Amino acid sequence: MRDGEEMSLPAFARRILPPFAGLPLGPFLTLSLRSLARRRPQIFERLGEHRHARYLIDPTDLPFAFCVVPDGTSAVVRVVFRSAETPCDVAIRGPILVLLGVLEGTLDGDALFFHRAISVTGKTEAVVTLRNAIEDAELRPSDLLGLTGALGRFADAGILGGLDVARRVATTATPTRREVEI
Amino acid sequence: MTAQQRMELVCPAGTPATLRAAVTAGADAVYCGFSDDTNARNFPGLNFSPREMAEGIRFAHGHGSKVLVAINTFARAGDTDPWRRAADTAVACDADAVIAADIAVLDHMAQNHPKTRLHLSVQAAAATPEAIGFYLEAFAVRRVVLPRVLSVQEIKALNSAIAVETEAFVFGGLCVMMEGRCHLSSYATGRSPNLNGVCSPPEAVSYDESGQATTARLAGFTIDRYDPGSPAGYPTLCKGRFTAGGKIGYLFEDPVSLNAGTMIVALKEAGITALKIEGRQRGKGYVSEVVRAFRRAVDAAELGRDSVEIEGILAALSEGGRQTTGAYRKTWR
Incomplete structure (x- = not known):
C-alpha cells in the first residue's frame, strides 16, 4: 500500500493555495450536507448519537481544516485554521486526496489507518460510527452536489476522474520515503 | 456428514452496501445481523435495521444468493425477549437461516419456526459428535459452524460421525481458541x-x-x-x-489472520459443506476483494483443478499483514 505521504499534494499546489481560499467552502458544504440529509436521511440515522459530535477533518496538506457536525438537516461545516485551537470530539488527519478517497470509497479507511496514512485521535467510537455510515452510504460527488440524471453522472465522471488524475500526479510528484532514504 | 455437493461460500456483511458488494462478488450466502445486542458484531453504525434486512434479503434472493441472519450472542438472563424478537423478525424478513448459539434462541426457533433452517453458531463451540448430536436432536440444527480449533484430519473424523452439515472458517481474523468463551x-x-x-x-x-x-x-x-x-x-x-x-x-496470540485458501480441496475432502469468510466489520472493498478471490478458488477446487494461489493476493488485507492456516494444518502433530 502507498502511504499517505506519497499522496500529498505537491509543494507548489500547497504554496499557491492561501488559507482564506477555503472560507467559501464552509457555507457550501453546510448546504450540501443538509440537502443530502433531506434526500438520504438514513445515512445520518446510522450515526446515532454521534451526529452531534464535532469531527475535525484536517487535510494535512491544505492550510485549513474542517469542523463538521453531521447533524442531518442541522449539519454544520466550518472552515478552521490551524493557528486557532479548535475544540473537537475527534480529529481525523491525512492528505486531502486520501481523505476524499475514503469519503467516496476508492480507498479503504481501515487499511489507511492501520498503515498510518491517516491518523485519528479523540473518541474512537465516533470515528468507527462515521466510518460505518460512510461505508454504507456509497457517496458519489453528485450526492453532495444534489445533482441527478445525466448531469449527476457527468459530475461523478468528471470529479472522480479528476481525483484519480490528481492522485497519480501527487504520487509521481512526491518522492517516496524509500527514494528519500536512498 | 460427508459433503458431495458444491461447497457454499458464506460471506460477511456489516451494512446493506456490503451485502450487495458480497452478492455481486459471488457469495453463495451472506451472513449479517441486526443493530443490537443479539448480534456478535454489535458495533456502532454497523448492521441492519429490520427494513434494511428485508431489503437486503430481497436483493440477495434476486441474485440467487441466500442470507443467514446471525442472532449469535447469549441472551441476558431475565431479558430474553430481544433475542426472540430478533429471531421472529429474521423469519419475517424471509431469512434463509438463523445462526444461533444460545439454547433459548435455538429452542425458540425450533418451537416456533421449524421451517427455517437453523445453523449452530461457532459461539456454541460444538466440536465433538456428542455435542453436535445434542444440538441436532434437541433443535434439529441443519448446519454447525465449527470452532477454529480442529485440524483437517479431525474435521474429517468428526464429519464421518455426524449427520449434519459443517461450515469452516477459511479467511479473516482469528480469536484465541476459545470460541464463545472469551471474556x-x-x-x-x-x-x-x-x-x-x-x-x-x-x-x-x-x-x-x-x-x-x-x-x-x-x-x-x-x-x-x-x-x-x-x-x-x-x-x-x-x-x-x-x-x-x-x-x-x-502473550496470548500473534496478530495474524487465517487464510485457508490453499486448503479448500482438503476441506471439501474432509466433508465440509460451506466455507466462511470472517469480517463483518470490514468495508466493501475488503469484502469484494476477498469474496472474488475465494469465488475463483472455490470454483477451481470444484472443477478439480489446483487451488488458485490466493495467499499473495490477500496478504495486504490481513491483520498485521501476516497469515496462517491456523489449526487446520497442525504440522507439530
Missing part, C-alpha cells in the same frame, strides 16, 4: 462479544500520540505502542503486546 474484553471494559456482541468496544478505545509513538489503549490499559510508520492495530487484549518475564511480546 478478556469484559475484564477491561465490562462488555464482551458473547454477551454484548462487542469485543473491545470503541468507546473504550483510544489512540494517543505522545512524542514519536502512538499508544493504543483499551479502557486505559496500554495494549500496544507503535513507532512512526509501523503498522498499527485495533487494540484487543488477546493481540496486545505485554511485558512478562522480562520480555516484550504477544
Whole structure:
C-alpha cells in the first residue's frame, strides 16, 4: 500500500493555495450536507448519537481544516485554521486526496489507518460510527452536489476522474520515503 | 456428514452496501445481523435495521444468493425477549437461516419456526459428535459452524460421525481458541462479544500520540505502542503486546489472520459443506476483494483443478499483514 505521504499534494499546489481560499467552502458544504440529509436521511440515522459530535477533518496538506457536525438537516461545516485551537470530539488527519478517497470509497479507511496514512485521535467510537455510515452510504460527488440524471453522472465522471488524475500526479510528484532514504 | 455437493461460500456483511458488494462478488450466502445486542458484531453504525434486512434479503434472493441472519450472542438472563424478537423478525424478513448459539434462541426457533433452517453458531463451540448430536436432536440444527480449533484430519473424523452439515472458517481474523468463551474484553471494559456482541468496544478505545509513538489503549490499559510508520492495530487484549518475564511480546496470540485458501480441496475432502469468510466489520472493498478471490478458488477446487494461489493476493488485507492456516494444518502433530 502507498502511504499517505506519497499522496500529498505537491509543494507548489500547497504554496499557491492561501488559507482564506477555503472560507467559501464552509457555507457550501453546510448546504450540501443538509440537502443530502433531506434526500438520504438514513445515512445520518446510522450515526446515532454521534451526529452531534464535532469531527475535525484536517487535510494535512491544505492550510485549513474542517469542523463538521453531521447533524442531518442541522449539519454544520466550518472552515478552521490551524493557528486557532479548535475544540473537537475527534480529529481525523491525512492528505486531502486520501481523505476524499475514503469519503467516496476508492480507498479503504481501515487499511489507511492501520498503515498510518491517516491518523485519528479523540473518541474512537465516533470515528468507527462515521466510518460505518460512510461505508454504507456509497457517496458519489453528485450526492453532495444534489445533482441527478445525466448531469449527476457527468459530475461523478468528471470529479472522480479528476481525483484519480490528481492522485497519480501527487504520487509521481512526491518522492517516496524509500527514494528519500536512498 | 460427508459433503458431495458444491461447497457454499458464506460471506460477511456489516451494512446493506456490503451485502450487495458480497452478492455481486459471488457469495453463495451472506451472513449479517441486526443493530443490537443479539448480534456478535454489535458495533456502532454497523448492521441492519429490520427494513434494511428485508431489503437486503430481497436483493440477495434476486441474485440467487441466500442470507443467514446471525442472532449469535447469549441472551441476558431475565431479558430474553430481544433475542426472540430478533429471531421472529429474521423469519419475517424471509431469512434463509438463523445462526444461533444460545439454547433459548435455538429452542425458540425450533418451537416456533421449524421451517427455517437453523445453523449452530461457532459461539456454541460444538466440536465433538456428542455435542453436535445434542444440538441436532434437541433443535434439529441443519448446519454447525465449527470452532477454529480442529485440524483437517479431525474435521474429517468428526464429519464421518455426524449427520449434519459443517461450515469452516477459511479467511479473516482469528480469536484465541476459545470460541464463545472469551471474556478478556469484559475484564477491561465490562462488555464482551458473547454477551454484548462487542469485543473491545470503541468507546473504550483510544489512540494517543505522545512524542514519536502512538499508544493504543483499551479502557486505559496500554495494549500496544507503535513507532512512526509501523503498522498499527485495533487494540484487543488477546493481540496486545505485554511485558512478562522480562520480555516484550504477544502473550496470548500473534496478530495474524487465517487464510485457508490453499486448503479448500482438503476441506471439501474432509466433508465440509460451506466455507466462511470472517469480517463483518470490514468495508466493501475488503469484502469484494476477498469474496472474488475465494469465488475463483472455490470454483477451481470444484472443477478439480489446483487451488488458485490466493495467499499473495490477500496478504495486504490481513491483520498485521501476516497469515496462517491456523489449526487446520497442525504440522507439530
